Each structure stands twice: as structure tokens, then as C-alpha cells.
Amino acid sequence: MLLSLMIFIPLLGMVAVLLLPRESEELIKRATLLFTLIPLALAVYLFIAYDRSTAGTQYVVNVPWIEAFNIQYHIGIDGLSVTLLLLTALLGPICVIASWRNIEKGIKAYMALFLLLETGMLGFFAALDLFLFYVFFELTLLPMYFLIGVWGGPRREYAAIKFFLYTLFGSVLMLVAMIAVYLNSGDPGARTFDIPTLIALASTAGHALNDLNFQIWVFLGFFIGFAVKVPIFPFHTWLPDAHVEAPTAISVILAGILLKMGTYGLVRINMAMFPQGLDHFTNGVGFWGNSLALLGFINIVYGSFCALAQTDFKKLVAYSSIGHMGFVILGLAARNDSGITGAILQMFNHGVISAMLFLLVGVLYDRAHHREINGFGGLGSRMPIYTGITTLAFMASLGLPGLSGFVGEALSLLGAYDKFKMLTILSTIGIVVGAAYFLWTLQRVFLGTLNPKYEELPEINGREILTLVPLGILTIVLGVWPNFAIDMFRESVTNLIDVLNAI
């Protein structure tokens, strides 16, 4: 019930916002903030109240929905989802605050769409029915399309439709795979979309879902769907465009949550449901046995080098996201304790850190109205606080120990080395290049003599700091005390590994 409340309160908020008159902008903003703060409060409560000692799903709601297809409204949380729910709920209000001043037109529609988006994201992470999962997955598409397309930058139309088509392309393949799973889950009438049931069936010897060939194909279907979202090379080109054009808060959501939907899906569906399919792509034998790790490696190195080549601040951060998601893929491919835990941590951490980075880019853009890295210089003496926070975020992102980015990256690599020695060693190039582009950016923007154009640039203001502080604190806390997050999903990961080892 609590969970349902959390998911649908933003939807309720959307209705409420739509009913408010268009002129009362302050009211609309406050209402939106309220409707995003409530889920945050609930998420924090769930995070605290969640029983960490078990791998089972909790706060389960399971009611029939479309009986003809045995579709249920089945939601619940395990350690992984509660963590990501917290992240989603946290970024909600932060993004509302970040949008407070810089959305000039159509604030009502913006906020309404944002709330719809939040419902989609929250629902996605809580769904335990494959169909529901898919519906929530797609539910985020439309608001995102509008949020980029209407409130975005100069090439927003291109970016928005690109995002939309890419994701849709991936998700139709996922739809085919999903239907195939459904059809093979039993005799007519006994078929199900229930994820836990399907997981159990898929590991039952002799069941149609347990067939290796079937699992490979279905794995691929789901994988492409999620790969577009992650994004995994070569499905990534929508990401830089979308990021560059999207308004700040939407970039934050895009990088912070939407990318996580892809990796979450990989864990929840691809790994848990198709262990044999996963095995085929990660057993380290031959090309296919290394393919997933190879993709992770390509993502890391490719994303990092692309980031190095960028001169647009936001594009740089966008490409860095591609690189960082590569660590998630690599960690997942390792499918051992440290690999998976590292990947999940990296998901969460990347959500926090990239959110910070995009917020920071937004702060600068709001002041200077451009993002050309070479166009700045010496801001460190003009905006010390901003510089400090940016340095923190950069350092966290380039994997400095003591900050959260390190733990995920290190665990992923440690886990991956166990299986994919050469690829992991090559992936460490990403660590160096990652440091290179962040430091180079730091130098070009903040160090050196102050560009005379920006002598009057105002320092970051209180509202902006407010959006960054919680994320900064999380970055430090998780870097110092990773068990804080790992406690939540340790059992779930153990459980998952048991499933993977059972084949």
C-alpha cells in the first residue's frame, strides 16, 4: 500500500497541477515540490524500514489486473529496487528545485510531465510483473520526449525524436522477448507475467523457459531493449544529443535514473530470469562468452575517449556517463559477489554523481549561456564554492577513493578480473583517461587566469547549493561507508548469485 502510494502520488500530483490555473506559477511549483517530497519521505521510510536480513521482496502488493492474460498489479521491493527507488525519489525534488527559475515557458505542463515521469520511474523500479514493468518502462518515454523536445536547446527536436525512436526500437524487441517468455511460461490459461514465478520456472529443469536456445534469444531481446537505455555501444548515440539538448533537470533525470533503468532491467530480468542465456554471453569462452564484458570494455574506453574529445561541457559529462556505465556492464558480466555489488553500487553512485555534474553544468550555463569548455578559464578565483563542489563531483566521478565513485568502480573491476583478465586490464585505461578529461576540464574551466569576460560572474546561489548538498553528502557517505548501501542489497545479490550458480 505504502509502495503504491509512493508510486501514484506523483500521478495524483500531475492531476492536481493540471487543475491549477496556468498563471499561478509559484503555486504550481510548490505543489510539484510537495508531490515529489512525499515520495521522498516514503522512500526514506522504506529505506529505513526495509528488512535487510532477507533477500525476499517486501511490501508486496499483488492484485489481479488484466485477468485474460493473467496480468497482475504486482509490486514489491527488494534491496536493489529500494536503493534505486530512494535515488529516484531523491532526484525528484532536487530536479524540481533545479527547475525553479530556469523554465521560462509552460511551467504547468513541464511540472505535470515531470510528475508523470516520476510515476513511471518509481513504478518501474517496484514492478514485479513483467507486463507492468514494461508499461512503466514505456511510460517514461513520452514525458521525456516532451521534456526534451519542448524545453530543450536548439536541436531539441532532433534529440527528442532520436531518443524516442532509439528507445522504442529497443523496447519493441524487448516486447517480442517478453511475449515469448509469456507464451512459454505454461499452457494457455496457466501463463504468467509474474517475475518471481518466471524466475522460478526458468530455473526449473525441463521447463520450456529453461531451454538454453530459448534463453539466449530472449536474453538478446531484452538485452537490446535495455542496452539502448543504458546505453551500450553502439546504441549510445542518442545519449549525447539528448543530454546536450535537455534542460538541466531533465539531464539529471536522464543520467541519474533513466540509464539506471537499463541496468536495473539487466539485473532484474536478464540475469535473474535467464541465467543460462547470461552464461552463454559471460562464460569467458570464445567470442560470445566474452561478448558482454567486451561491450563493457568498449563502453568504458570508447566513452572515455569520446569524452576526452569533447569541448562542450555537457557533452563531456554525457560521454563520461557512457564510460561509467561500462563499469556496470563489466561488473555484471563478472556475475560474482564483487562484480555485481560493484555494478549496483556504481549504478547508484553514478546516479548521484552524474546528477551533480549535470546540475553543475546547468549552474554554469545559466550564468554564461554557453558550455564551451575552452570559453571559460580561471573561474576558480571568481567562484570558489562552485569550483569546490565541482572538484568534489569530478573527483568522485573519476573514481577517487573516499568518494563513492571509487567503490563501485573498484569492486566491478575486482570482480571482473576474476573472469575477464585481459578485458579488465584494458578497461583500466578508462581510469586514466577518465582522470585526464576531468582534470583537463577542471584546468580549462577553473584554473589559469580569469577570463575577463567573466569577472562579474555571480557565485553559485543558495538554491543551487541546496540541490547539490544532499548529493554531495551522499557521495562522501557512500565513499566512506559503502556498507550503508550494500547492506540493503547484499542478500539480494547473494540470492542472485545462487540462481546464477545453480545452472
Next chain:
Amino acid sequence: MQPLSNIESLLYFSPEILLVIFAAAVIILDLVVKDRESVAVAYLSLVGCLCTFAAVLFTHFSFGDEGPVSLFLGMIRLDVFSSFFKVLLLLATAATILFSLRSEELDARLKGEYYALLLAITFGMFLMASSTNLLMIFISLETVSLTSYILAGFLTHSPRSSEAAFKYITYGAVASGTMLFGLSLLFGMAGTGDLAQISGRLTELLAAGEIAPLAVLIAITFVLAGVGYKIASVPFHMWSPDVYEGAPIPITAFLSVASKSAGFALFIRFFYAGFGSTELMQAVDWPFMLAIVSALTMTVGNLAALPQQNVKRLLAYSSIAHGGYLLMGGVLLTSQGVGAILFYLVVYLFMNLGAFYVVVLIANEVGSEMVEGYRGLSSRAPLVAWAMVIFLVSLAGIPPFAGFFGKWILFTAVLEQGYYWLALVGLLNSVVSLYYYARIVKAMFFEDAGEETTNVSFSTGTFALLSVFVIPTIFIGFINIFYTFSNISVSVIPMQ
């Protein structure tokens, strides 16, 4: 159950009779009412629809337990399948009447004929949905066609409209002639006009080697030409973009929804009852033929829609593509497949009519059917713009709108039969389709209107009618009852 005699049948023929009566009444009323601007005839037609609806319910429920029944010595059949389509068609007719009321295209002087023809075409479609005899099938088809030709050319002073009518009738006449030739071959081979018997006879004769499979193939292909023309499937689709573009918008909407629905009713009944036996399918693999036609149809429809600038024409191609999706369900010979078609038709009715209604509104207010005309609509008429978004996104098949659920059960049915390639083609097509729907959305939301930024205001009635389409488009997918349509198909699918 024995077919009812002619006299006995009359009572159960009451919906059709009512339609004819009201059609006549409309003409008479039109003669009586002097005021050319009066909307009385339109409301009378609506009342006619309402009465017919009541009659449909009455006839349906009076046979609730006794199962399907044949009327007029087996000419037409009264079953849940036909009742379903009758309700659907009435909804479409009523909506078209309401559109026509709001449309400023139509010539006010010819209103009487217009509404009478609408009721007449509905009558023909009723027959299409329930015919079980070759004769009835042909007559109903021709009734619908002839009235459609007239309605398509109803804008007497518009060259586009006349051209549409000309192409429509030329095309339609050849197509239905071809079909009639096919029907004659069928009749000759089976020696009967009764669909139910044709299947059995053909099977026997094929087994006995008395007729060549080629003859059956030719007959089926010729019949397909007629049916395909009605549902606008490739390669029999070419009339539809031109006709849809030239015809008055309400008629375009009506043709794209009602005519297509009736076509599918006929198609399902004909192919399932007439050629549904396993042996026949072994001789002539018509399901596979349909699968290819279906794949071609959606692909051609979607690809050709991509560069369109006229929204009506774009929607015409879109509706061709949707015909392709629907045909997928027809390939399967399963109750799921038919159920999926029926479900999709319901969904399609709402979303497509809704989209056309917006086209009507914009044509009235902006005077343009082109995509450019939709620029900046989001700020000038946000509600209409958002409604259009919902229709288009639903047409593209994106959750949580009804269009997604429609596609979902279609694809499930297709995949269940192992037609993976077909499902994949369909799904990739729906990705392509998003692109051209998004162009309209883009014009509405991402582009500015230019200097003319006057807000467009619409009456409450407009919004009420709009919500009639919006609400089902959002919610149909969430309602369980709509997923029971596969039960309806039992009456048309032969026991195997």
C-alpha cells in the same frame, strides 16, 4: 438451429429495418424543414442510431441462450460477432454524424441526402457483418460501395472530392467485379452460395481430386482483391490515400474506421467460414499469403506515410498500416487472433476517430490540413493538442494508451502461432510509424506558429466530444471486459 423463414426473420431484422426507416425519415424531414441551417436532420439521424442500437441489443439478447441464428433462409446470420460489429459501426456512424455537425466543409443544402446516405451505408455495413451467403455478401458490399462513392464525392464544388469519387468508383468497380468473378468460380465449384457449405464442398472436391488447387487459389485471390480493397491492404490499397484526401473529413474518418471494420467483419467471416478447413489450407496456403500481404501492407503504409505533409493523407497511410496490423490477427485462425482483431478495432475506432476529429477542428479553425497548420497548437489550444498527442501516441502503440494494448494482444497472438518474423516486422513498423506521428507532435509542440498567435477557442461541446474519444483511448487497456473478445470469435471459427 434451422434458418428462420422470411417472415419470422423480420423481427430480428429490426435494426436494419429501423435504419432504412430513419434514412427515409431523414429525407422526408429534410423536405419539410425549410431552414437550411437547421440541424434537425442530423439529430434525427442520431435518434435513428440510438433506436437501432436499442434494436441491436434487443435482437442480440433475445437470442442470448439459443445461440446464433440464421435469418432469411440462411442469407444472413445473427450472432454475437455480427452484434459486436453492429455496435461498433453504430458508434462510428454516430461519431461521424457529430463530426459532420461540426464540420464546415459540407454543403448545408444537401444535408438531408448526406445523413440519409450515412444511415444507408450503415445499413449496408450491417449486412456485411452478418452475411453468410455469396449473394448477400455481394449485395452488401455493393450497397456500401455505392453509397461510399457518393459520399466521397459529396463536396460537389471541390475538384478533389470529385476526383476522389471518380477514382473510388473506378477502383471499387473493378475490384468488386474481380471479386464477383471469384465468387462465381466459388459458386461454380461448390454448387452453393452458402458459406458454411462451401468450405465442406471444396474440401471434399479437393480430396477427391475433382478440382484443381489452382482453381481454388484463383478464386481465393480474386475474392481477396475485393475484400482487400475494402480493408485497403496492399496491393489493393491504392485508392485509399487519394480518396481519404479528397473526401470530406468526416467521411474520411468514417471510411477509415467503419468501412475498414465492416471489411474485416466480412473478411473474417468469409475466410474463416469459407476456407477455414485444414485440408483446404494445405492445398492453398492462404494464411501465409495473408501474412505476406499483411507485412507488405504495414510496411508500405508506414513508409509512404513518412514524407506526407497533408495530415489527412498521412492518416490515410497510417490507416493502411493499421489494416496491416489487423490482418496479422487474421492470419492465425485462432480465437485469440480474431479476438485481437476485434479488440484492436475497438481501440482503433476511438483513437482514429479522435485523431480525425482533431483534423476536423483544425480544418475549421485554421483552414489547413497540412502539418504546418498544426504549428504552435500547444499554446493556442493546449487541450486539443494534448488530445491529439494521446491519439497519435496511441496509434503508434505506446503504453499506457489503448493502442499499445491492442498491439500487445495482436502480437501475442501472432507470436503464439510462431510467426516471429511477422511480429518483428510489425514491431519495427510501429517504430517507423512513431516517426511520422511525431512529426505532427513536433509541429504542435516544438514549433512556433509564427506571427499569428491568436488562441483558438472551442466550445464545451467540442471538448465533451473530444473527451468521448480521449477517455477510452486512455482507459480501454485497463478494463478487463475488453479482453474477452476472443469468445466472440467462437461463432465464426469453425470447429476443428
Next chain:
Amino acid sequence: MIVPLISIILLCPLAAFAVFGLFSLANRRFPRQDYLSTVAMLAALVCSFLLLREVVPTPEPHTVNWISLGGVTFSMGFYLDSVTVIMLIVVTLVSSLVHIFSMGYMHGDPRYPRFFAYLSLFSFSMLFLVVSDNLLGIYIGWELVGLCSYLLIGFWFEKDSAANACKKAFLTTRVGDVGMFIGMMMLFTKFQTLSLYGEGGIFAQAAAQLSTADMVWLSIAGVLIFCGAIGKSAQMPLHTWLPDAMEGPTPVSALIHAATMVAAGVYLTARMFPILTETSSLVIAYVGGITAIIAATIAIVRFDIKRVLAYSTISQLGYMMLAIGAGSYVAGLFHLTTHAFFKALLFLGSGSVIHAFHAMHAHAHDDEHEHAHEHEHGDHDAPGHEHGEDSDSGHILGSEIPPDQDMRNMGGLRRKMPITFVTMLIATLSISGVPFIFSGFWSKDKILAGVLERAMEWNSVHHYLLFVMTLLAAGITAFYMFRLIFMTFFGEPRNQEMHEMAHESPLSMTVPLIVLAILSFPVVNTLWFNKDYVKPPPQPHLHAPQHAYLAPDSKTGGQSVALSLFGVSEAVAAEEEGGHDTHADDGHHGHGPAHTIAMVLSIIVAGSGIFLSWLFYHRRTLSAESVATTFRPIYNLFWHKYYFDEFYDGVLVALTVWKSRLFAQFDGSVVDGIVNGVGTVTRDILAAFVGIFDNRVVDGLVNRVAQVTWAIGGKVRRIQTGAIQTYLFVVLAGIVLLILIFRAL
């Protein structure tokens, strides 16, 4: 008591950073922040001394679970042995002194509070690194000190050279760190833990499980871990960042780039001592040896006082690496501590000199400048040609020497700055290896002896070669260090204007100098002479050519010869003997002659180095240029009697200079060039290529698909000609085609 004490040691600087860091971020000053930070460091120092008593012979790590996964646990913890304690003391001591020094040196800097916050963070990170019992903890501390180094080198980030230098430092060390991380991955995969000590630790597991078949693997792992040290300790070929790091404030150079952080590499290598194999040992030793020589030769031709010291640091670190690689564990660490003190002293002394010059700047400019090192070039400088000839051109970064660091502007300062002079002289004597009363002699001698011993014992050509390298480096060190002293403090002032303004530094700066000077005498390093206090861990994987097992460096008995000869410390000598006895049964013989030879050679080498230096830079009160022009033929002949100067000028100096220049060139253009080149190639070409690839190919492919789809759409729509008879033809064609196709099926 161990855990609370270590916690206090760590928390003091951490708390200082946490509190003051936030204030300083906004450039606000917390009242008395500098004093509070210093007090925090002093508290840590006191606790470190208290820990001396807590060391037990076989310590156990004190751990907590940091990351606990289902199957694996990563723990964090403290490991306290004698080396840890000594390192703690060194770090806290130098840090405290640098804190005090900075109060004077950094006074008036606009980011003064931030400087102290950074120092506190650095101290914390360094201490954390030192006390960690596991590789992960060490790595964390490792990277954090790197961050602090980055922040502090770039402290005056308005200077482009500083901005470049800090980036370069971070990136270069990170290359090494990646190697270290790969090594960690290898160890983790093998042992499923990153803890070093304790029962389940890497050392115990390695000793128990590994066979000779694993030696190649273990060697690779060892070398990879050592890669971290290569980066951090600025060894060949990753040493180029350290001279550039001199862009940071001088106290930072003293603390981070001389005494502590760069020594962390040595510390790490020492920590990994138990898993070193003969191959990895040899690699370490050679890297160290080559670094020592190259850096020393480069140092000869520097004119920037800080860069001379920077190259000296590199050279000395190479020395320590060589020692550990050659198995002289104790000697390497001993040299680490002595070096920490005297090198910190040298840097602080140079800071004092620079400050003296800088203060004049500040007065002359009426505090107009934003901070200390923003100089307008021609203002107070000697004529520009000196800079034009600057042999520092090897440095790509910061190729212009700030005038207040240029030794050619100095000279004769000993009267102006007596305290600075005396203390620096002590340090120089110590680093040069002047016998017996300076700590540097002892530690250096121990290294020489250790290397020679191993060479004799194993009869190993490698180790003989290494011994020669060590010796050579020692000589050059003495030469260039005295050159520095002579040029700076002796002779006539070369820049009269600057000289007149120079003055002795304030108390806050001279006191640390004095303290460090005291620490440069061997008395305070007695712990190292206690064989029982610092013992090398066993090396189960080191298989000597003749001996199955060998406890390296167990024999430093030669020490006793020297000690008894010069009567420095009988007590220490006795302890040495005791230590000798305990290891006598290790089958280790013949130490006596090795030590004697080493000591004699070392004294000779150091002496000649100093002598040559004296000849060059003190005797020659005239400048080298005027010698060539003003000497008359008779005078020349006079000189020819000796043929010493000519020899030097004509041959040796030319050779040396040429060689050094070659090295400098090599360093500047080749190594730096490769590093920069790789950077440029990577950054500009590869990244640009990847960027273009991404835009053109990957994205282009997608766009192409879209275009093709669109184009097909255009074609399909063209079929729709508008002519009804075409349509009808399509119908007929369609029917015929369908029939034909299915006829065939």
C-alpha cells in the same frame, strides 16, 4: 591502546580538514585556524610517540569490515609494527614543522585558510596510508595523497604553469596507480582478500600456497604493485611530474614532494617485501638505480634551487628503491627517514631563501600582488640573458625560473641568513654522506653495504652493477648539493639589489629549520640501529641462486667496524652485534669485508664529490664565463700546471655538462616528450578520431538507416502516381503475382 591512539592520530587532521575545509571553501577564515591545525598535528605527533611503546614483535592487524559482500569481505584496519610507528612519527613530525613553517611562509596569501585545510587533509591521507593493514586502504590513502598533491601543486592555480603541473602530477601518478590496481586485482583474484597481514592475509596465504610455478605470476603482480610506487615516488620513467610539482608552495614541496608522499612508494614497496621474488626485486632495484643516476646527473646543471632539490629527491628515492630491491629492507627505510628530515630541511631552507627574496617583492610592490609568486618578470631581475641561457629548458612546463628561485641571483647569503645557512649546510652534509656525524652517512652506508653484501654473497653481476650505480650516484649527489650551497650561500652576491633586500626569515620559519637540523644527526635515529626494533620480514619467495632461503640485510655488522673505529656509539654497536647473532644461523657470512669496502668507497666518493664542487663553485670566485675571456696566457699556463680546471672545463665539465644536458634533453625531450606526446596523441588525435567516429560512423549509420527508410518512403509514395489506371494495373499485377507465387509454393 593502539586503536584509540591511531584513531586520534587520524581524526585530528581529519577533523581539522572537515571543519576548516568548509570555511575555507568560501574563503572565510575560521578564527585561529592555523594554530588549531598545527595543534591538531602536534597532538597526532604526541600520540605517535606514545605508540612507540605499543609495538610488539608479531603484531596483529586491528580490522573492521568495510565492505561486506555475501562471500567476500573487504576490511579496513590498522597494522602497527615498528616501521609503521617510525613512519607515523616522521609524517606527523614533518607535517607539524611544515605547518609551523607555513604560518610564516604563507602569511598573507588570500587562500591562507585553504592551504591549512589542504595540509590537514594531506596529513590525514598520508597517515591513513601508513597505518592501513591492507592494499585497499593503502590504495585509498594513496589516491587521496595524490589528490592533495594535486590541490597543493595547483594552489596558485592562476599561474598556468601551476595548473599544468598539478594536472600532470595527478595524471602521471595515476598511470602508475592503474598498474598498482591491476596488481591488486591479480592478488585479489588469487587470494580473495586484499588484507596483507593476519591469518587470512595475502602474505600468509602466499607463503602457504604458492609454489615455484607461481613465481612468474607473483613477479608480475609484484612489479605491477611497484608501478604505483614508480608513479608516486617519481621513478623512471614516470618521474617527470616531480620537478614540475615545484610550482606548488615550497612548504608543500617539503612535506609532500620530499619527505612523505613521494616516500610512500618506498613504503609500499617495503610493505610488499614479503611477496617480492628475485625477478621483481631486481626490476625494482634497477629502476631505482637508473633513476638515482639519471636524476643526480640532471641535478648538476639546474639553476633553479627547488629543481635541484627535486631531482635530488628523485635520485634519493631511487636509492631507497634500489636498497629494497637489493634486499636491504632496513637500510632503505632508514634512508627514507633520514632523507625525510634532511630533504624537508633543504626544501624549507630553500623556502626560507625564496621567502627572503619574495618578501622584498612584497614590499616593493606594496602588497599589490595577489599572492606570493606572481612576478612581473623584468622587475627585479638580473638582465634577461641569464634566463635565456637557462639550462632548465628541458622542462617543458615552467621553463622560466622565477627570479627568487634562481641560484644565479643568489650568492653570499650566508651572512644575511645565518640560521638558514647553517641548517641547510647540515642537511647538505648529511645528504652528501659526510662521515659519522650526519645521519645521511649511516643510512647511505647501510645501503651500499647491503648491496655489496648481496653481490658478494650471491656472486651476482647484477648486484655488483647496482653497487657501482649506488656509488656513482652518491658521488654526484655530493657534488651537486655542494654546488647548491656554494652558489647560494658562498661567494659574492650576484644580484646586488636582491641581495640587499634579503633577510633572515621570521621565527616561525627558522624554528622548524633548527629542529630538522637536529634531526639530521644520527643520534635521533637510534631506533634504526636497534636490530630488534626494525626487522625485515621474511621473503619466502625470494630464492637466491645458491641459497634456498635467505634473510636479506640481516648482516650489517660492518657498521660495528665503523662504529668502533670512530667510537660513535658503542651501545648501538653492541645492539648491532646482537642482531647479528640472532641471524647468524641464517647461513649468512662474510659481511665484514663488504662493509668496510663499502664505507671506504662511500667516503671517498662523497669526499671527491664535495671537493670537485668546491673547486668549481667556491674556488672559482670569478664566473665561468669571465674565466674564458679574461685569463691571460700566463695565468692560463699557471692554470695549466694543474690542468685541473682545464680538464674539468675542457673535458670533464664539458663531458659532464654534455652528458647532463643529454640526460636533460633525454628527460626533457624524450621522456617528457613521450609522455606529453602520448598525451597529445591520445587527447587530440585518438580522441578526436573517436569523436569523429562516433559522430560519423556510429551516429551516421543510424542516421543513414533513417535516411534510407525515408528515401524508401519517398519511392513508395511515388508509386502513387495519381493516375487511376496505374492503380488498377497494380491490382491486376498484384493478383497475378500472388497467384504465381502461391502456385509455385
Next chain:
Amino acid sequence: MTLQHYLVISAILFTFGIFAVLTRRNAISILMGIELILNSCNLNFAAFSRFMTPPEDISGQIIAIFGIVLAAAEAAVFLAIILAIYREFGSIRPDEVDTLKG
């Protein structure tokens, strides 16, 4: 006269009709072609009814009669539309009526 004769004639009629529809450049000729097609069908129905079904079953002939009726209706509508076309385009050449395309 056997069934085959009728069928051949009807097939020829049908083919002529199709040919006319495809090639004539006059709307009236097209209409005539359509009539040929429809009449070939009617001939088929009548012939089949005569040869293939019991004598008392005259459903084929009935269909043929309906076919004639519908053909007449169709012709009427067609002619009306041709009139409209002539009014709007000034021509009844089908290839000139091609404003709607693409």
C-alpha cells in the same frame, strides 16, 4: 454447349473488360469495361447454376439478376460522377484526373 464454352466466353469477356479498364483513355469506355467484367460474372453464375446445381436450385440465376441490378446502379452512380468530373476538370480522360497523388 457445355459449361466449358460458357466459362471460356466469360473469361474472354472478363479479360476484355480488364483490358478496357486498363487502356481506355475515356471514362465512359472504362465504365463499359466494368460492365463487361460484371457481365462475365453474371454469365458465370448463370452457367454454373445451369450445369452444376440441381435444376430446382436457381440461386445462381438469382445472383446473376442481382448482379445486373447492381451493375445498373453502379453505372448510374458512375455516370453521375463522370458528370461531376467533367464539370470540375473539363475532361473525362482518367489520366488527367490526377491531382491527388503521392
